[in-house]
Amino acid sequence: xxxxxxFDLFVPADNxxxxxxxxxxxxxxxxxxxxxxxxxxxxxxxxxxxxxxxxIACDAKWLMENPQPGLNVIGxxxxxxxxxxxxxxxxxxxxxxxxxxxxxxxxxxxxxLRARSDLVIKTxxxxxxxxxxxxPEEYISCLQWLNEQIxxxxxxxxxxxxxxxxxxxxxxxxxxxxxxxGDASRQRFVPPPWQGYTMILARPKFxxxxxxxxxxxxxxxxxxxxxxxxxxxxxxxxxxxxxxxxQRKVATILKExxxxxxxxxxxxxxxxxxxxxxxxxxxxxxxxxxxxxxxSTVSIERVAPMDEATTVMIRKMLVEWEHLMDxxxxxxxxxxxxGPACPPFIxxxxxx
Numbered sequence: 001x002x003x004x005x006x007f008d009l010f011v012p013a014d015n016x017x018x019x020x021x022x023x024x025x026x027x028x029x030x031x032x033x034x035x036x037x038x039x040x041x042x043x044x045x046x047x048x049x050x051x052x053x054x055x056i057a058c059d060a061k062w063l064m065e066n067p068q069p070g071l072n073v074i075g076x077x078x079x080x081x082x083x084x085x086x087x088x089x090x091x092x093x094x095x096x097x098x099x100x101x102x103x104x105x106x107x108x109x110x111x112x113l114r115a116r117s118d119l120v121i122k123t124x125x126x127x128x129x130x131x132x133x134x135x136p137e138e139y140i141s142c143l144q145w146l147n148e149q150i151x152x153x154x155x156x157x158x159x160x161x162x163x164x165x166x167x168x169x170x171x172x173x174x175x176x177x178x179x180x181x182g183d184a185s186r187q188r189f190v191p192p193p194w195q196g197y198t199m200i201l202a203r204p205k206f207x208x209x210x211x212x213x214x215x216x217x218x219x220x221x222x223x224x225x226x227x228x229x230x231x232x233x234x235x236x237x238x239x240x241x242x243x244x245x246x247q248r249k250v251a252t253i254l255k256e257x258x259x260x261x262x263x264x265x266x267x268x269x270x271x272x273x274x275x276x277x278x279x280x281x282x283x284x285x286x287x288x289x290x291x292x293x294x295x296s297t298v299s300i301e302r303v304a305p306m307d308e309a310t311t312v313m314i315r316k317m318l319v320e321w322e323h324l325m326d327x328x329x330x331x332x333x334x335x336x337x338x339g340p341a342c343p344p345f346i347x348x349x350x351x352x
Contacts, residue, residue, distance in 0.1 A: 018163020
């Protein structure tokens with residue numbers, strides 16, 4: 001490759017999911033790419049397969065819903081913030097009783113009701129019907145329309161990603177629905193799968209080494225682990241799971257444990273004298289499944305050294321998860337020692 005040689009990198013022209021601005025900021029580091037905006041990523045992928053182009057930047061969720069067998073996933077960029085935001089005048093703790101919050105995501109509906117059982121959760125379609133309005137087809141326009149519903153007093157807030165909030169140029173305040181690490185007094189919101197990843201796909205035989213220094217190895221590993229984890233969850237449960245896999249500093253993890261007065265996992269991070277065993281970052285895996293109306297939650301968490309955070313670890317987690325599901329979703333029969341029959345700990349089906 002000569003110094004002047006560059007590769008064509010296709011990005012979506014719209015602002016949905018924040019891929020285009022993210023890639024444009026990344027391109028300021030001067031990787032050997034020429035950023036080209038396209039209206040149809042699937043068509044761009046087809047062009048690359050036949051030799052017309054080199055690379056595609058896309059959202060991980062789009063990639064999982066639109067597999068591209070002719071292309072190779074070669075890496076990820078620095079991760080965008082994966083947590084969702086509540087757009088509204090008040091934080092979730094302070095919205096009025098019986099406040100109307102809008103989201104289409106089943107997981108977020110359940111997490112919101114877990115935090116505030118009095119909330120009324122509706123979809124944009126239901127709000128359009130309630131107000132006699134026409135729902136915009138384009139997503140960013142829909143967010144702007146929902147913001148107008150806040151201003152008109154028809155709703156108290158709606159849920160979206162940070163990237164889409166920025167793309168919609170909304171002035172109403174946003175409030176992070178975060179992981180709330182180190183603050184057990186607040187409800188946490190583990191994000192839905194695939195949030196915040198910007199993936200890079202390449203044609204076959206692409207010279208990957210020319211881009212390695214511009215890609216984020218840690219985020220690519222997190223994406224790979226998340227892929228294995230989500231694939232191991234039954235499809236009928238995937239709408240109700242929250243997943244977050246991220247690199248964490250040991251000192252930060254220990255501080256959060258101290259803040260919450262927890263000693264859980266600390267023996268894996270410090271020796272008997274209280275000294276940190278290794279200062280190298282750890283991989284943290286959080287998986288939760290939220291029941292109907294947020295009434296119950298099942299979760300599993302792991303913190304592991306980078307070199308132990310492999311697909312083998314994830315598969316072991318999935319075995320534990322399967323056993324956990326067997327116990328929590330099964331109805332308990334009448335037992336002479338353990339008492340009368342009782343319903344399962346967690347109910348997943350809305351119709352039950």
